[in-house]
Amino acid sequence: MHAQNTASSTSVFVLDVGKRFLKFSFVGLVILGTSIATAFEATHMWVEHNSLAPEKDEEIKKWQWDLGAEHWTGDPVKGGTDPGLGIKGRHMLRAAWMAYNWGVGSGAAATGTDSEPGRSGANIIHIIDARIQRAEVFLRNALYFAEASSSKLHSHTLPQILTLHAAMLENLGTALLPDSRIAYERAWAGLSGKGLFAAQVAEKVGEVCSRLGLGNEAVEWWKRAIQLSTEEKYNRTYDEDIHVPQTAPASPLGQRILAKSLVALSAYYAQSGQLSKAQSVEENALDLIRSIPQPSSLASASPPQALHALFLLQRSSLLSIHLAEVIYARRKSQVTCMQYLTAAAESSERVARVLVGLSPHGADEFNLHNPIPVEKSQLSAVYTSSSSMNKAAKGLLRDSLRTAAEAWNLLGILHEEREGPGSKTSLGCFQRAVGWAGVPTTEDPSIRTAAEGILKAEWNVFWGNYTRAKHAAERQTKK
Ligand SMILES: *[C@@H]1O[C@H](CO)[C@@H](O)[C@H](O)[C@H]1NC(C)=O
Numbered sequence: 058m059h060a061q062n063t064a065s066s067t068s069v070f071v072l073d074v075g076k077r078f079l080k081f082s083f084v085g086l087v088i089l090g091t092s093i094a095t096a097f098e099a100t101h102m103w104v105e106h107n108s109l110a111p112e113k114d115e116e117i118k119k120w121q122w123d124l125g126a127e128h129w130t131g132d133p134v135k136g137g138t139d140p141g142l143g144i145k146g147r148h149m150l151r152a153a154w155m156a157y158n159w160g161v162g163s164g165a166a167a168t169g170t171d172s173e174p175g176r177s178g179a180n181i182i183h184i185i186d187a188r189i190q191r192a193e194v195f196l197r198n199a200l201y202f203a204e205a206s207s208s209k210l211h212s213h214t215l216p217q218i219l220t221l222h223a224a225m226l227e228n229l230g231t232a233l234l235p236d237s238r239i240a241y242e243r244a245w246a247g248l249s250g251k252g253l254f255a256a257q258v259a260e261k262v263g264e265v266c267s268r269l270g271l272g273n274e275a276v277e278w279w280k281r282a283i284q285l286s287t288e289e290k291y292n293r294t295y296d297e298d299i300h301v302p303q304t305a306p307a308s309p310l311g312q313r314i315l316a317k318s319l320v321a322l323s324a325y326y327a328q329s330g331q332l333s334k335a336q337s338v339e340e341n342a343l344d345l346i347r348s349i350p351q352p353s354s355l356a357s358a359s360p361p362q363a364l365h366a367l368f369l370l371q372r373s374s375l376l377s378i379h380l381a382e383v384i385y386a387r388r389k390s391q392v393t394c395m396q397y398l399t400a401a402a403e404s405s406e407r408v409a410r411v412l413v414g415l416s417p418h419g420a421d422e423f424n425l426h427n428p429i430p431v432e433k434s435q436l437s438a439v440y441t442s443s444s445s446m447n448k449a450a451k452g453l454l455r456d457s458l459r460t461a462a463e464a465w466n467l468l469g470i471l472h473e474e475r476e477g478p479g480s481k482t483s484l485g486c487f488q489r490a491v492g493w494a495g496v497p498t499t500e501d502p503s504i505r506t507a508a509e510g511i512l513k514a515e516w517n518v519f520w521g522n523y524t525r526a527k528h529a530a531e532r533q534t535k536k
């Protein structure tokens with residue numbers, strides 16, 4: 058079945074394009090057919106030699122951004138697709154790359170229904186990215202060729218294709234999570250559980266298990282990720298329950314995987330009500346991340362180094378927010394809680410400002426309505442122009458807007474508790490939350506909508522609190 062799929066896929070593509078031109082004369086059709094085939098091949102060669110070219114920038118390599126989350130080339134030193142895949146397999150993999158990075162012609166998003174077990178009768182309709190759907194099909198086919206010629210491949214090629222496939226499945230709705238998990242676990246097995254790539258895979262399996270409600274399995278996977286990210290430095294005698302190592306790894310990628318896994322662990326413990334464990338993880342993880350040397354100034358650091366520092370800063374803001382929530386839930390000091398939230402808000406704002414090319418500290422000129430001026434709302438060109446850093450930077454910008462807004466929203470609630478609804482400080486906090494998470498609408502700049510990458514549900518919380526506080530403040534001034 059796989060074989061049929063693959064054999065027809067490449068030619069169907071050419072035929073589809075050709076069909077539109079059937080009214081042309083036969084000779085014209087032949088000429089046209091040849092040139093389409095040539096253009097098709099030329100596109101593939103372009104992807105092979107440009108998009109999948111090995112990273113040449115030494116600074117990017119030093120900070121290991123070239124070893125980021127997505128791996129398409131078997132051997133990162135050589136670049137390009139693995140020759141062992143054969144002509145068809147390589148075409149499939151490049152086609153998947155194109156579908157994923159360039160999208161499909163219409164850019165249409167298909168809708169699918171996804172009935173979640175446990176929510177009786179609730180049919181949740183959500184948008185499935187057609188781009189990811191297409192890429193998933195091509196990857197499935199590439200996988201078929203990779204398995205058929207696995208002896209000829211670079212040792213990382215098969216695990217890479219499996220991880221890419223798993224990542225697409227993960228994004229296609231909860232129904233496919235079990236398949237995603239199987240693919241990730243196969244990738245893990247193919248790497249014999251060694252190295253940073255295996256650590257990345259382990260962190261992902263943990264995420265998928267957690268989404269599937271398999272908490273204990275998730276914790277085991279994160280433990281493996283943490284252990285592998287720190288390599289031999291992991292101190293096994295350290296508290297078995299918490300899994301926070303005492304020293305951070307030297308490898309920048311190892312540090313990022315470690316930070317990510319610790320955030321995941323902290324969120325899991327907090328959400329499952331294991332508050333004292335959550336608090337220990339958060340406090341120890343914050344200490345650990347703080348122990349990693351930082352550049353003396355973000356402005357003078359090279360873009361890859363700055364991006365690494367910002368990544369760690371954003372992850373520590375997340376840990377601070379989690380910690381504040383846990384302290385709040387355990388009814389401990391409200392002042393400590395506010396301190397963590399303020400630190401998280403300020404750090405996240407700094408991350409966002411640097412990523413869009415503003416100076417890190419701009420609090421004095423701060424404009425509550427437009428914390429990031431609209432004309433500056435795009436990721437800085439030093440990041441968009443680098444294929445190794447672009448996706449990571451884009452994700453980090455989105456995450457930092459979310460954490461900034463979340464921290465301000467929670468601060469607003471705490472101020473409300475102390476000073477009563479509609480207090481000036483709390484309104485200011487809510488305003489700042491919608492400032493970061495939203496963009497002004499064109500019709501009426503005082504009404505904002507969710508910025509790109511902010512979920513509708515999150516936005517409703519920020520906007521709901523802001524409008525509520527605003528009305529309360531208005532009622533008070535009228536009195
Ligand atoms: C591991 O931790 C224990 C207890 O904190 C400590 O005594 C020991 O020196 C550590 N070992 C290494 C290799 O860091």
Ligand SMILES: *[C@@H]1O[C@H](CO)[C@@H](O)[C@H](O)[C@H]1NC(C)=O
Nearest residue numbers: 466470517518519521522525
């Ligand atoms: C305000 O924020 C809190 C905490 O995030 C949330 O639970 C609540 O629903 C929000 N209120 C409104 C009116 O949206």
